[in-house]
Amino acid sequence: MKLIRNHVMVCCGTGCTSSESPKIADAFEKELARAELQDEVKIVRTGCFGLCAAGPIVMILPDGACYSRVTVDDVPEIVREHLVKGRIVDRLLHMEGDEGTTATSLNDTQFYKHQTRIALRSCGIIDPESIDEYIGADGYLALGNILENKTDPQSIIDAIKESGLRGRGGAGFSTGMKWQFTKDAVSPDGVKYVCCNADEGDPGAFMDRSVLEGDPFSILEAMTIAAYAVGGTQGYIYVRAEYPIAIARLETAIQQAREYGLLGKNILGTDFSFDIELRLGAGAFVCGEETALMTSIEGHRGEPRPRPPFPAVKGLWQRPTLLNNVETYANITWILNNGAEKYAAIGTEKSKGTKVFALGGKITNTGLVEIPMGTTLRTVVEDIGGGVPHGKKFKAAQTGGPSGGCIPADLIDTPIDYESLTAIGSMMGSGGLIVMDEDNCMVDIAKFFLSFIVDESCGKCTPCRIGTKRLYDLLCKITDGNGTLEDLDTIEELCYHLKESSLCALGQSAPNPVLSTLQYFRDEYIAHVVEKRCPAGVCKNLVSYHIVPDKCKGCTLCAKNCPADAISGAIRAAHTIDSAKCIKCGVCLGNCRFGAIVKV
């Protein structure tokens, strides 16, 4: 028996892998062998810690030291100092924010302190490619108990209902009710399907990817329990092909679960059988919509179809089908192991439990955070996120991606839960949370999301196919400086029609980013239209660069570096910019050491 005294947790999630963390793990292997510690120190390749922006992350346990931005060259020092001599390498310890406070333990950081990790409970803590480690972390405890006690399927569904869990894929429908509908639906030949939506198409979102990479068995176990509860016979995980690490770990996990008899025929020797297969999506946003997803699994082009019939009644191949999001499933075994009341004690009256967000944009600590429902936006931005960097002012936060909306600064104390977000014209969505500061133009943001929608509209119905394009053209007109006040009315009318007459939620929710920016930042739209001015200085057609003659020393630096040859002037004389030639690249602004160049 090997006696291991330290575990070196090397993050091999997508973020850290892109900064070469697997090479760091290999380097540890080599260095440990050289120091003859290979039998005392174990290397574990884990999933995401949520600190991706500071990656690669290496954590040494049981000491709890968390090292960030580790390079292959740092490895010999960590082995020599920390693992041989027990001296923490201070210069590599993870630093929070601008102030440079270091924490020896991850749990003491501001970033972790306000979090409650349920869906992410094992991410970063276990080896996602080892079923044994998953079992050691209470994995397959819930399923084992159910099979051992021959638990009544209805009581499982009752527990999920009682927990108050709602779908984390965006719509927030009661998970227990959905399971009930699927259980109650009658299948002509007894076949029912249990599916997992891992399409995760929101730009910037990576919650589901992190769960799949860090704790894939938890999804397999939850789907198996769901199948037991609703009478499912076959499972599918629909995952986008752009997630190669998640796919590889899921494949490994499915393989190991089958070997252990935890998937397939006669699970754990009982007469309950259930198996899971992967289906890869090509990355179309619309394929995350439930009816399009099922059409795609069936092998057709991923287009939505009208509901009803709902998938719970007639889904995949016309059979009753349960479809839940990855994060929804990630809560299931925790609820069954810890009790529905305990889960229901977290959160607000109608939104129970926690929600994972991918925190990004103009924020000091970017990364993956899991917070109790009802946590205010302020806590997320100021405490967990460490505020807006570079002394800039917080302007708004965007949730819900292309289907969501903006929360302006004066609503920063809004609690984050389904109802509160909807009430202010945004939505929970799947968990993207983008922070914006004074340098962001809200019209430009709306245009960005709309251009995404125009690309992703499947084209099946006219309002969405043509309406989103028309809406996009109108926004372009405004940012180009050609908009009129009537255009604003046309936009609102078009938004109304899109909402009312699109076939699926992609088109129905496409106006949200436009409507919510119009609601809270109408003055910015008006500045573009009436004053032909972009207050944030983003929209190229509406800004111009000038040299203040009194300040210009005539150093010629800007003229030398202008890619368009737009600046002229004699040495030691004031220079000028030819606005006809200027391409508004902004290079000169950074060049001038005398602050003589201004953007207006």
Place this chain on the structure above:
Amino acid sequence: MKSLEELKAIREQMKKQLDIRDQSDSNIRVAVGMATCGIAAGAKPVLAAFLQEIDRRDLRGISVTQTGCIGVCRLEPVVEVYVPGQEKVTYVKVTPEMVPTIVADHLVNRQVVTRFTIGAAEQEEKA
């Protein structure tokens, strides 16, 4: 194909291995001084002895770590034991032979082995 019993056995066995990752404060911590002086004085066999003894007795909730130089090089190998809610105890000139006693008396029965502590050693030096 595993049975329910096998599943439980794997869980028990793996739990022990994963204890090391438990970041909660309820763990007892044994820290062995492993700076150059400690290693020269024979800290490595002491560390191994702790791991072996804890495994042999199948104890849970104890983590064994190494720390840097504590500043009393003449008394190395030094071992510090942190029991939650109690004051830190420092054992000095620890040999592998002393380890089973420390584990049995202190880690299991919560009785400090006074004669091995730094206090006892310093008194001895004075006498």
